[in-house]
Amino acid sequence: MKHNSENWLLKVEGLTKIYxxxxxxxxxxxxxLFDSNICPDSGSIVxxxxxxxxxxxxxxxxxxxxxxxxxxxxxxxxxxxxxxSGGKVLFNRDPYIGKNILNLSxxxxxxxxNHLMGMVYQNPRDGLNFRFTSGGNIAEKLIMxxxxxxxxxxxxxxxxLEKTEVPVPRLDDLPAHFSGGMQQRVQxxxxxxxxxxxxxxxxxxxxxxxxxxxKVLDLIRELQQELGVAMIVVSHDLSVIRMLTDRTLVMKxxxxxxxxxxxxxxxxxxxxxxxxxxSSIL
Amino acid sequence: xxxILEIVNLNKSFTMHILQGKIIEALVDVNFSVAEGEIxxxxxxxxxxxxxxxxxxxxxxxxDGGKILFQSNEGTIDIVAAGDNEILxxxxxxxxxxxxxxSVIPRVSALQVVAQPLLKKGVTADLAxxxxxxxxxxxxxQETLWSGFPVTFSGGEQQRINVARAIIDPPKLLxxxxxxxxxxxxxxxxxxxxxxxxxxxGSTIVCISHDEFTLDHLVNRRIxxxxxxxxx
Numbered sequence: 001m002k003h004n005s006e007n008w009l010l011k012v013e014g015l016t017k018i019y020x021x022x023x024x025x026x027x028x029x030x031x032x033l034f035d036s037n038i039c040p041d042s043g044s045i046v047x048x049x050x051x052x053x054x055x056x057x058x059x060x061x062x063x064x065x066x067x068x069x070x071x072x073x074x075x076x077x078x079x080x081x082x083x084x085s086g087g088k089v090l091f092n093r094d095p096y097i098g099k100n101i102l103n104l105s106x107x108x109x110x111x112x113x114n115h116l117m118g119m120v121y122q123n124p125r126d127g128l129n130f131r132f133t134s135g136g137n138i139a140e141k142l143i144m145x146x147x148x149x150x151x152x153x154x155x156x157x158x159x160x161l162e163k164t165e166v167p168v169p170r171l172d173d174l175p176a177h178f179s180g181g182m183q184q185r186v187q188x189x190x191x192x193x194x195x196x197x198x199x200x201x202x203x204x205x206x207x208x209x210x211x212x213x214x215k216v217l218d219l220i221r222e223l224q225q226e227l228g229v230a231m232i233v234v235s236h237d238l239s240v241i242r243m244l245t246d247r248t249l250v251m252k253x254x255x256x257x258x259x260x261x262x263x264x265x266x267x268x269x270x271x272x273x274x275x276x277x278x279s280s281i282l
Numbered sequence: 283x284x285x286i287l288e289i290v291n292l293n294k295s296f297t298m299h300i301l302q303g304k305i306i307e308a309l310v311d312v313n314f315s316v317a318e319g320e321i322x323x324x325x326x327x328x329x330x331x332x333x334x335x336x337x338x339x340x341x342x343x344x345x346d347g348g349k350i351l352f353q354s355n356e357g358t359i360d361i362v363a364a365g366d367n368e369i370l371x372x373x374x375x376x377x378x379x380x381x382x383x384x385s386v387i388p389r390v391s392a393l394q395v396v397a398q399p400l401l402k403k404g405v406t407a408d409l410a411x412x413x414x415x416x417x418x419x420x421x422x423x424q425e426t427l428w429s430g431f432p433v434t435f436s437g438g439e440q441q442r443i444n445v446a447r448a449i450i451d452p453p454k455l456l457x458x459x460x461x462x463x464x465x466x467x468x469x470x471x472x473x474x475x476x477x478x479x480x481x482x483x484g485s486t487i488v489c490i491s492h493d494e495f496t497l498d499h500l501v502n503r504r505i506x507x508x509x510x511x512x513x514x
Contacts, residue, residue, distance in 0.1 A: 218389050243388075
């Protein structure tokens with residue numbers, strides 16, 4: 001099969017998020033050239049602007065950058081956690097082909113989230129309902145995608161916990177009684193419950209100790225290979241990016257300053273900021 | 283016959299922004315071509331540009347100018363100008379790169395590391411593992427190590443895992459950096475034999491080596507680099 005550059009899964013054009021009341025020139029007066037994302041005239045904050053990229057089916061795309069560079073903002077807008085200020089996002093799946101999914105009704109956005117996307121947050125409290133059991137959390141996602149048979153839901157939840165190496169007898173325990181690494185694995189179970197073609201991972205290993213980190217990364221890698229799911233991996237940790245991703249976007253002050261193959265970004269960085277970033281790896 | 287790889291006026295420099303934009307010339311007007319089934323030895327002193335050349339071909343490095351024309355199964359592709367996704371596709375299907383040192387993946391066993399290229403292609407786990415075992419056995423890596431984590435292995439053991447990983451799924455073009463550098467003479471011969479077997483299966487190989495024995499017994503032709511310029 002000839003490789004086709006038009007068969008992308010997700011296409012992002014000019015995605016922008018601004019807080020406050022921007023002027024016409026807020027975007028022109030912020031960014032890496034000014035080393036700031038605060039508009040000098042209006043004081044509005046340009047969290048990210050002019051974000052363009054494509055994601056292909058089964059591809060793993062990394063987004064790196066320092067705190068405040070806008071990397072999490074991008075995935076939060078794509079997952080509809082946060083409203084975009086502008087831009088266009090195309091999702092190449094029926095019945096959304098050709099439509100800017102940012103402008104869909106809330107109902108359609110929920111349907112996309114439940115059937116076609118999964119998200120794993122840095123903080124398990126954002127991704128899990130701590131009043132529900134671990135099984136209950138997974139069930140929530142399954143029910144929202146239209147599974148109503150209790151027996152099937154329990155079986156499926158057990159399979160998912162098994163797959164993510166959470167002891168199945170803990171199906172009915174509260175996530176608050178789990179370790180950080182286990183909470184993260186329950187979040188992953190929940191995120192992949194409906195076999196979405198697209199998964200967002202926002203700093204998923206940050207704050208975990210190294211052995212747990214390795215285990216979670218290994219799990220993600222295995223799931224990716226097994227399910228062929230496309231992923232956007234946000235991390236400030238270049239080792240995580242190196243291990244998981246095929247291509248990488250480098251962000252600074254709310255802009256993409258460089259994009260390329262991950263090994264090229266790490267070994268032949270072009271932008272001054274990327275060179276500094278790469279030379280800071282421990 | 284049309285060459286499988288043709289390098290035309292290739293230039294590569296590095297702009298070091300951290301050093302006030304200092305420019306380092308790595309490759310200057312490099313021209314050569316490689317016929318299908320040939321094994322090319324890249325030679326030259328450390329810092330002469332051998333690895334840079336290899337990394338330009340794999341597109342780990344972005345070239346400044348020139349062309350790297352590769353005869354893929356889907357027609358001629360200029361690696362210098364191709365899109366990232368086109369390169370990823372080529373890497374998955376036709377071009378393989380084997381670095382000098384194994385880049386270890388935490389908590390993944392030696393056998394898994396070797397089986398991975400096959401698994402990625404969709405080969406079943408049983409088949410991939412069996413093939414990985416055969417390859418490791420042929421390279422003389424003792425069986426007790428197979429389920430161990432390569433990070434704790436010796437240099438020679440890591441290198442054999444790296445070579446095994448590179449050849450388990452014969453690529454159309456193999457770029458291999460110092461495949462015999464940290465091996466004893468006997469294992470060295472085994473690696474050379476395996477690479478020659480790969481050639482028989484139709485692979486073309488570009489190999490960097492400092493080792494006269496390897497060069498004498500493996501390559502068809504040498505390309506010698508000095509300060510980024512080909513000298514023959």
